[in-house]
Amino acid sequence: MNRNLALQRTLDAIAHLDDPHPPWTDLLQGVQQVVGGDSATFILLENGNELLSFQQVNVSAAAQRDYAQHFCAHDILIPPTLGAPPGSWFDTHELFSSTFLSRNAYYADFMCRHDARQMLACIVDQGPQRRGGLTVQRNTAAPARQLLDSTRIRRVTHALWQGLVRRDERARQWLGDAESAFAAFGEAIFLATPTGTVLRASAGAQEFFGTNRSLRLRGQRLWHPSAQAGRALAAGLAQAAQSRQLICLSIPGGPAGREHLQLARAAPQLSLGEEVLVLARIRFGRSQEAPSMNSLCSTFDITPAEARVLAALVAGQSPKQHAGAQGVSVHTVRSQVTSLMAKMDCTRQVDLVRKALLAP
Secondary structure, rough: OHHHHHHHHHHHHHOOOOOOOOOOHHHHHHHHHOOOEEEEEEEEEEEEEEEEEEEEEEOOOOHHHHHHHHHHHHOOOOHHHHOOOOEEEEEHHHHHHHHHHHHOOHHHHHHOOOOOEEEEEEEEEEOEEEEEEEEEEOOOOOOOOHHHHHHHHHHHHHHHHHHHHHHHHHHHHHHHHHHHHOOOOOEEEEEEEEOOOOEEEEEEHHHHHHOOOOOOOOOOOOEOOOOOHHHHHHHHHHHHHHHHEEEEEEEHHHOOEEEEEEEEOOOOHHHHOOOOOOOOOOOOOOOOOOOOHHHHHHHHHOOOOHHHHHHHOOOOHHEEEEEHHOOOHHHHHHHHHHHHHEEEOOOOHHHHHHHHHOOO
């Protein structure tokens, strides 16, 4: 494609970054063509180098799989670009000597194997909880600093920065309106990744996490002292991210009683690229109807006693806690859990919770 046409296509895509469904693929293709590469990727990482999103143009499925499963934690571009402001460009052949690259497993076993001997990366997001970069891959290495400092690339970089600022402002406005609406009912909301890292929290949510409650933040990640409640929360977050259904949780809340959460897949305008986020609603001091025993019995063909155990697991109780509450032996409850696993075709308690959350 003509470089001028590619430039215009890229700028047109950037102009629509604040749309509800932005043309991320057009943006990637445009940047690849403007820079002059063989492929392009947009990678978003959570703290700890956990992969949130991998979006690509002209990258093989094998390369995407290898990166996600084996090489993400060893990406040589991550350490030297940490803390760099958005809009900064980096070149692997500027950052590393040929001797280093020839001895590096990431370069030899991943980059060269997948025809990406040179990577030109632009930092897109560099926040405290996540960071992201747009990378153009080349099969053959060549000096690139003059290209990266050219008027054409500076124009794209500046437009991209402005487009992302507009998108972030739109997301903040959306969340601000939602926060005001829920605050009027004495409720709060927060935005989190499927693994539980909180990216944004309303004033009410920040106050909630700062008080003496069982559910709180540790290093910006949701944490609960009860392992069982933690597993129920993790299952709920994962299920909300994977499905379009509203997930309701009631977990132990310490001195405050029980915490009532509603989890749903967040609107796409709150995400970067193709990442999936979860929007959570905290319902203060409200009772929440327990899962219907009749519904659980009919859906999974289980007994009323087994349904009570299943509802307890969903609520974050351990078998021992449920046994104490019901005045029965913990061995009886564990036997019922084993029966539930057989009837519901599950091998772990967290799978029981996940299935129960999606019960009609």
